[in-house]
Amino acid sequence: MNFFSSLPPGMSYLVANIFSFSFLAPVVVTFVIDDLLVATGFSLRVPIWVSTPLCLASAPLSFILRRLWKKCMDTRAAAKLGARLAPVIKGKLPGNLDIMIEFVARSRDGYPGEAQMQWTEELGSNTINAWVLWEDCIFTTEPEHIKASGAMLATDFQNFIKGDRFKYSIESVLGSGVFNADGLFHRSMTRPFFSRDRISHFDIFDRHAEAAITRMKERLNAGYAIDFQDLAYRFTLDSATEFLFDNDVCSLASPFPYPHNSAPTLDPSNLRLSQAERFSRALAESQHIIAERSRMGDVWPLLEMFKDKTKEPMAVVNGYIEPILREALEKRRDRGMDGKEGNEEEVEEGETLLEHLVKFTSSTHPVVLRDQILNIMIAGRDTTAVTLTCAIYLLAMHPLVLTKLRSEILDYVGPSRRPMFDDIREMRYLRAVLNETLRLFPVVESVNATTFPSSDPTLKPIHIPAKTSIPYSVFLMHRRTDLWGPDAEEFDPERFIDTRLKKYLTPNPFIFLPFNAGPRICPGQQFAYNEMSFFLIRLFQAFSSIALSPLSHPPDTLPPPDWSSAKGRKGIERFWPKSHLTMYSLGGLRVNMEEAKDVL
Ligand code: HEM
Numbered sequence: 239m240n241f242f243s244s245l246p247p248g249m250s251y252l253v254a255n256i257f258s259f260s261f262l263a264p265v266v267v268t269f270v271i272d273d274l275l276v277a278t279g280f281s282l283r284v285p286i287w288v289s290t291p292l293c294l295a296s297a298p299l300s301f302i303l304r305r306l307w308k309k310c311m312d313t314r315a316a317a318k319l320g321a322r323l324a325p326v327i328k329g330k331l332p333g334n335l336d337i338m339i340e341f342v343a344r345s346r347d348g349y350p351g352e353a354q355m356q357w358t359e360e361l362g363s364n365t366i367n368a369w370v371l372w373e374d375c376i377f378t379t380e381p382e383h384i385k386a387s388g389a390m391l392a393t394d395f396q397n398f399i400k401g402d403r404f405k406y407s408i409e410s411v412l413g414s415g416v417f418n419a420d421g422l423f424h425r426s427m428t429r430p431f432f433s434r435d436r437i438s439h440f441d442i443f444d445r446h447a448e449a450a451i452t453r454m455k456e457r458l459n460a461g462y463a464i465d466f467q468d469l470a471y472r473f474t475l476d477s478a479t480e481f482l483f484d485n486d487v488c489s490l491a492s493p494f495p496y497p498h499n500s501a502p503t504l505d506p507s508n509l510r511l512s513q514a515e516r517f518s519r520a521l522a523e524s525q526h527i528i529a530e531r532s533r534m535g536d537v538w539p540l541l542e543m544f545k546d547k548t549k550e551p552m553a554v555v556n557g558y559i560e561p562i563l564r565e566a567l568e569k570r571r572d573r574g575m576d577g578k579e580g581n582e583e584e585v586e587e588g589e590t591l592l593e594h595l596v597k598f599t600s601s602t603h604p605v606v607l608r609d610q611i612l613n614i615m616i617a618g619r620d621t622t623a624v625t626l627t628c629a630i631y632l633l634a635m636h637p638l639v640l641t642k643l644r645s646e647i648l649d650y651v652g653p654s655r656r657p658m659f660d661d662i663r664e665m666r667y668l669r670a671v672l673n674e675t676l677r678l679f680p681v682v683e684s685v686n687a688t689t690f691p692s693s694d695p696t697l698k699p700i701h702i703p704a705k706t707s708i709p710y711s712v713f714l715m716h717r718r719t720d721l722w723g724p725d726a727e728e729f730d731p732e733r734f735i736d737t738r739l740k741k742y743l744t745p746n747p748f749i750f751l752p753f754n755a756g757p758r759i760c761p762g763q764q765f766a767y768n769e770m771s772f773f774l775i776r777l778f779q780a781f782s783s784i785a786l787s788p789l790s791h792p793p794d795t796l797p798p799p800d801w802s803s804a805k806g807r808k809g810i811e812r813f814w815p816k817s818h819l820t821m822y823s824l825g826g827l828r829v830n831m832e833e834a835k836d837v838l
Contacts, residue, residue, distance in 0.1 A: 247410075248543030302333075305372035308703075312374075316701035324367040324376050324700050327357050333371045341368070342534070349801065349808040350815050351714045354379075358714070365700050365708075371537060376708045379715040381748040383708075410548040411524040411612075428614065431481075431591045432765045439481065443769055444656055446476045447776040449490045455780070458831060463497045463787035465826035466630050470623035473773065475518060478619045482611055483592035485562050489514035497790030497828060513558065520554035522818065525616065527551075529818035559611060563604055566596045618762045620820045621681045622769050627827050628679040629671060629774065631813050632729045634784040634829060639731060643671055644778045644834075653779055653836050662771040670731035672770055676752035677722075678729060678807070680712045681821040682760075712751050713821075717807070721749045727807045782834040786812055786827075795825020 245253065316323050329337040344353040354377055357366055365383060368375035450473045457464050472489040480486040492512040527547045531538040586594075591614065595607055633640040646667045651657045662668070702708065719726045722733070722742055733739065743750055753760035760766070788796055797814050814824040 246542060246544050246546055247539035248541070251537075251539030302372050309372070312701070312703045315703070319701055320698060321701035322698045324365045324374075324702070325361045325363045326367045326369045327361065334369050335371070337368050338370045338534075341370075347798075349804070349811070350817060350821070351711050352808065354711060355714055364718075373536065374703065374706050376702065376706060378708055378710045379718065380710075381715060381721065381746060381751075383710070410546055411528050411552060428591065428595075428610075428761060431594070432761050432763075439765065439768060440656075440658070440772065442477050442480050443772040444776075446473050446480075446490060447773050449476070450773075451776060451780050453490060453494060454831070455833065457494055458833075462500065463790040463828045463830050465495055465497075466829050467623070467627040467823050467826040468495055470626040470630075470773075471518060471620070472514075473626075474619045474623040474769070475514065477769065478615050482590060482614060483562050483566065484590045487514045487517065487558075489518065495826075497787065498792045499789050516554055517558045520551035521616070522620075523551040524548045524555060525620070525818040525820070555612070556608065559608055560604075562592070563608055563611070566592050567604060567607075569593075570596050614762075617760070618766070620822070622766050624681045624820055624822050625672070625675055625679070625766070626770055626773060627823055628681070628815075628821075629675040629770070630784060630829065631786070631823070631827055632675055632678070633671070634786050635812065636729055637783065639671065639729070640778075640784065643667055643774075644782060647775050647778050648836065651775055651779070653834070657772055657775040659768065661775070662768060665771070665775075666735060667731065668771055668774065669767070670734035671774075672767065673734045673750070673752075674729060674731040677716045677750060678727075679815060679821060680716055680752040682712070682752070682754070712754075715749065715751070718749075721746070778834075780834055781831040782836075783832045785830045787830050788812065788828070790828035792825045 313323060327334060327337055329335065341353050354366075357368070358364060358379065364380040365376065365378040368377065450469055454464055454469060469490075472492075475489050476486050489512070492514050534541060592607075592611060595610055633643070646665055650661050650665050715721065717726050723738060725733075734743070748755065753763045753766075795814060797808075797811050801808050801811065803809065813827055815821055816824045
C-alpha cells in the first residue's frame with residue numbers, strides 16, 4: 239500500500255493535485271513574503287488584504303488557466319488537421335456547473351440518458367462536449383465513432399485503455415489487479431470456462447432454475463406477487479457462486495421479500511439478513527457508489543474527503559469472498575502445487591474457475607485473484623439478472639410476443655423436457671426476444687472509447703484530443719430512429735428476423751453493441767445467452783402469463799406521474815430503469831404469473 243492509497247480519496251486527490259494546481263502560488267506567495275519582509279526595503283508593497291485572497295485564488299485560477307490553455311492547443315491541433323472540436327454545451331454558470339448539477343439530478347430522478355438526449359438534439363450532433371469544470375467531457379452515440387475506436391483499440395491499445403482516473407474511481411471495488419499489461423482482462427485463462435456448451439453449466443442452470451420456479455410457485459399460490467428482479471438476482475448469484483467457486487451462496491433458500499401492500503407480520507428472527515442478502519446488498523451499494531463517482535467526473539474525490547464510501551460495503555463483500563479464496567489457496571498448498579503448470583487454456587473435468595485461476599496465478603497476490611473473481615461475478619451476475627428482468631417486464635407489456643415465444647418453446651422443447659444447447663441454438667424467436675430486450679435495455683449502459691471520428695461527409699471530422707476517453711451510450715444509440723427505423727422505440731423482436739434485419743443491422747453491425755466490440759467484447763456473451771435462454775424456457779414451461787403488479791411496489795419506486803406526458807418510451811414505461819454499474823429496475827419488478835395448464 240502506498241502513501242496515496244492509504245489516504246481517503248479526497249485527501250489523496252488534494253495532495254496529488256496541490257502542486258499542479260498552484261503554479262501561480264509562488265508568485266502570489268512572493269507578494270505575501272514581500273509584505274512580511276518589510277525590512278528588505280523592496281519597493282513593491284502589496285497590502286495583505288490583497289495578497290491573501292490572491293494567494294487563495296491562485297490554486298483554482300491556475301487550474302482554470304491550465305485547462306483553457308489546453309483548449310487553445312486542442313483547437314489549433316484540430317484546425318491543423320482540417321477538423322473541428324466536438325460542439326460544446328453552453329451552460330449558464332462558469333465551468334458549466336449548472337450542466338453538471340442538472341446531469342447528476344436527472345441521472346438520479348429522470349429517465350436514463352434523457353439529459354444527454356436533449357443536449358444531443360439541441361446541438362444537432364451525436365457527439366457533444368459537456369465541458370464540465372473547463373475539462374472535456376465528450377459523449378457520443380455515433381456507431382461510426384465506436385467502430386473507429388474498435389480499430390484503434392485493436393492496434394494502439396496501450397494509449398486508449400480506460401483512463402487512469404476512471405480506473406482510480408473503480409479501484410476500491412473492482413481492484414486494480416484485473417488487467418494484465420495491455421489493460422485487458424486475463425482472457426486466455428478464463429476463455430475455456432465460457433465455451434458454448436459446457437454440460438456442467440446446464441446442470442448448474444437447471445438446479446437453480448428449478449429451485450427458483452418452485453419458490454415462485456409457493457409464493458404465488460400463497461396469494462402474493464413476487465419480485466422478479468430479486469428472484470433473478472438470486473438465480474444468477476447462486477449460479478455464479480457455484481460456477482465460479484463451487485460454493486453456492488444459496489440465496490434462493492433465504493426468505494423472499496413480501497409485497498409492500500400485503501406483507502404478513504413476520505417473526506423478527508426472520509428479519510435478520512442472511513449472509514447472501516448482506517453480500518448481495520453490499521455488492522449493489524458498492525456499485526452504486528462507483529456509479530455516483532463516474533457521474534461527478536474527475537472531482538468525485540472531493541465528495542469523499544474523509545472517508546472512502548465503498549469501504550464498509552466492500553468489507554462485507556470481501557468477508558464473504560476471502561475465506562473461499564483462502565481455502566482454495568490452502569488446498570493448492572496442501573497438494574504441493576507450484577502453479578503455472580500445464581496449459582492454462584485446458585480445464586480439468588469438474589474444475590471451477592477459481593481452482594483454475596489459483597493454479598495459474600501462483601506468483602501473484604491473493605488480491606489479484608479476489609479482484610478477478612469479483613469482476614467476473616459483477617460482470618456476469620447483475621447483467622444477466624437484469625436482462626431477464628427487463629425481458630419479463632417487456633413480455634408482460636406484450637402478451638402476444640409471450641404467446642409466440644411460448645409456442646416456440648413448446649414446439650422445440652415441449653412442456654417439461656430439460657433444454658439443451660442445440661434447442662437454444664435453433665430457437666430464433668427466443669434469441670430475437672433476448673436481442674430486442676438487450677437493444678432497448680442494454681444493461682451495461684455506457685462504456686468508454688477513444689476515437690478519431692469522421693462521420694457526416696458535409697461536416698469536418700471531429701478531432702478528439704489525444705488520450706481523451708469518451709463515454710458512449712449504447713442505450714441511446716440502440717434507440718436512434720435513423721439507425722433502427724421509425725419504430726426504434728418499440729419492443730418488436732421480429733426486427734431481428736424480418737426484412738428490417740437486412741435493412742439496418744446486417745450492413746451496420748456496430749449499431750447493436752450490448753456486449754461491446756473489439757478487444758473488450760464480453761467474454762461471457764455465449765454463457766449469458768445460454769443462461770438466460772435456459773431460464774426463460776424453464777419459466778415458460780411452468781407459467782403461461784405475466785401481469786405487472788404496480789400496487790405491490792414499494793412507495794416511490796414506480797415512474798413519477800409526470801412521465802406519462804413525456805414523448806417516447808419515457809411516456810409508456812411502467813417500471814423505472816436506473817443504473818449503477820449496470821442498469822436495474824428501481825424497487826424490483828413485482829409481478830403475478832399464472833401457472834401453465836399444458837405441463838405434463
Ligand atoms: C446479458 C448479459 C451480459 C451483458 C449485456 C454483458 C455486457 C458486457 C459488456 C458491454 C462488457 C464490456 C465492458 C467494458 O468495455 O468495460 C462486458 C465485459 C465483461 N463481461 Fe459481460 N455481459 C453479460 C454477461 C456476462 C457473463 C454471464 C459473464 C461471465 C460469466 C461476463 C463476463 C464479462 C467479463 C469478465 C468482462 C470483462 C472483460 C474485459 O475487461 O476485458 N459477462 N460485458
